[in-house]
Amino acid sequence: MSTGGVTFSDRQGNRIGSLSATTVLTWLTIVAPLVLIAERTVAAAPGTPWWPAIVIVLLGVASADSPDSSFPFVTVGVAVAWWVAVTEHPSLGSTLVVALALLVFHIATGHAAIGPRGRDDDVEVVRAVVRRTTTVAGLTLVLAAIAAAASDRVVVPAAVLGLALVAAGSLPWVAGRWLRPGAGH
Secondary structure (H helix, E strand, C coil): CCCCCEEEECCCCCEEEEECHHHHHHHHHHHHHHHHHHHHHHHHCCCCCCHHHHHHHHHHHHHHHCCCCCHHHHHHHHHHHHHHHHCCCCCHHHHHHHHHHHHHHHHHHHHHHHCCCCCCCCHHHHHHHHHHHHHHHHHHHHHHHHHHHHCCCCCCCHHHHHHHHHHHHHHHHHHHHHHCCCCCC
């Protein structure tokens, strides 16, 4: 339950909703990355129609309102599909911005879906979420630097690339299993 902020009630005194700094921050960390993705996609593909950007932002608003629904999953799918469909030769920088924005969106919706609406996390929880997100973002940037250094110099077979991506994608799970007490290691 939220400890601060403003609570809105109807005429009969029934609680309609509340507005707190935590709620505003949650909505910003869910919707702002999608606005950034829409901007980067339009910049990377200037001839693309503008209406998918509105759809993605509206899906972001729905995701912020119902983070424990299928909206976040659909939003990621639509954003990635639009990016892949319209950008023929994206720059590494734009691709990284989109990837990191998707990471922030994913973490924010996942975290918002965990508990009751309007909860205020203590500082330890926020630090842990930021630390884990920063770790994954750092690994993403390292992989991008390796990819940039190796581009046009090394030809990697698709199967090797696919296995490397699966391995990299499983690292957070493996690290979580390893660090969790009593996980059987």
